[in-house]
Amino acid sequence: MSYKYLLGRLGHPLSASFSSNFKRPFTTMIKERVCLIGSGNWGSAVGKIVGQNVLKYPAIFESEVRQWVFEENYKGEKLTDVINREHENPKYLPGIKFPSNVRAVPDLIEACEGASVLVFVLPHQFVRGVCDKLQGRIAPTAKAISLIKGLEIKPDGVTLFSEEISRLLGINVAALSGANIANEVAMERFCETTIGCRSDADGQLFFKLFNTPYFRVNVIRDYVGVELCGALKNVVAVGAGLSDGLGYGSNTKAAIIRLGLMEMRKFGQTFFGGVEDTTFFESCGVADLITTCSGGRNRKVAEAFAQTGKPIDELERELLNGQKLQGTLTAEEVHSFLAARNMTSEFPLFETVYRIIYEGAPIESIVRDI
Structure with a gap:
């Protein structure tokens, strides 16, 4: 079986049995009950949207939205108690009311x-642990959507998190990604996003769940392309940050963005046969790429790397409170994947970012070698 087939698959069998732990039999289900799994900065911003939208469609959704919050201490109280009393997540999204x-x-x-x-x-590192706990407790008639920006890339293949969730829970899973900086979304500044969903019925449901006048949703079928864009654009953002750190200016960064978009497209269409050209012109594609290369943590830390010469892990501690960059990790994974196929030379920008971060190549390589 070829790796192109394994990587290019667009569907899989659903194999899960109806659990006795699922307390609402499908035959009596009238309204959809929504649960948010995650409550960080982005999860909190999304919680505000979902909470408002279920109330707009009372014939479709139950009014209560449960949100799983990893319990933490916040100023001597349980974070969940604070959220439920204040209708705000003061640790991850202060000043925004739910x-x-x-x-x-x-x-x-x-x-x-x-x-x-x-x-x-x-x-993304918590996906498998969460799904392991949920196995046998979710009805096979349920549906899910992944807002996780990332991929698991290994030399032997690429795992989409929507497919991993679907495999572990036996349910249909869509994907959402776009130029969506959490704080701006929470403040209701206009933006767009893209939902990739194979089911027309599920796509209509997710449209109602997420679309607002300030958070404009477009639903397409290419969920693979939506997820690929969300991960690969972080590698390009590292390249843009390196250019900024060298003071190369807007023209150079525009060239890096263009070349990066071309390599994202080539990667998707080489290893995932069903990825559509038009997906790269959605919010999940070029718009998210522009936003990430203009701001965001990958660009910021890469700029500091070029200016200070400090190791990435030290800059993560200083600038991100120890959180890890997606762009540098993805660059390493993409390199291993391409090297296993003797194809690194076909993706010069991705490879140059890897060599600068991990092999000590001159930072000037970001323009010389692409």
Whole structure:
């Protein structure tokens, strides 16, 4: 079986049995019950949108939205208690009020009990652990959407998190990605986003769940392209940050963005046969790429790397409170994947970012070698 086939698959069988732990039998289900899995900066911004939108469609959705919150201490109190009392997440999204129908729940199983719509919006490293706990507790008739920007790329293949969630839970999973900086979304500054969904019915449901006058949703079928763009644009943003750190200016950064978009497209169409050209012109594609190369943590840390020469892990501690960059990790994974196929020379920007960060190549290589 070829790796192109493995990577290019666009579907898979659903193999899950109806769990006795699912307390609301499908035959009596009238309204959708929504659960948000994750409550960081982006998860909190999304919680505000979802909480407002379920109230707009009372014939479709139950009014209460449960949100699984990893329990933490906040100024001597449980974070969930603070969220439920103040209708705000002061640790990750201070100053933004949620609708009162969003309820923080510290227990994952309780939060997801009876849910027919799952919104995954948590760091990718926790996906498998969460899904392992949920196995056998989610009805096969449920549906989910992944807001996780990232891929798991290994020399032997690429894993989309929507497909991993689908495999582990036996349900259909869509994907959402776009030029969506969480704080700006929370402040209701206009932006667009893209939902990739194979099911027309699920796509219409997710449109109602997320679309607002300030958060404009476009639904397409190419969920693979949506997820690829969300991950690969971070590598390009590292390149843009290196250019900024060298003081090369707007013309150079525009060239890096253009070349990066071309390599994103080439990667998608080489290893995932069903990725559509038009996806790269959606919000998840060129718009998210522009936003990430203009701001964001990958550009910021790469700029500091070029200016100071400090190691990436030291800059992560200084600038990100120890959080890890997606762009540098993805660059390393992409390199290993391409090297296993003797194809690194076909993606010069991706490879140059890798060599600068991990092999000590001159930072000037970001323009010399692409």
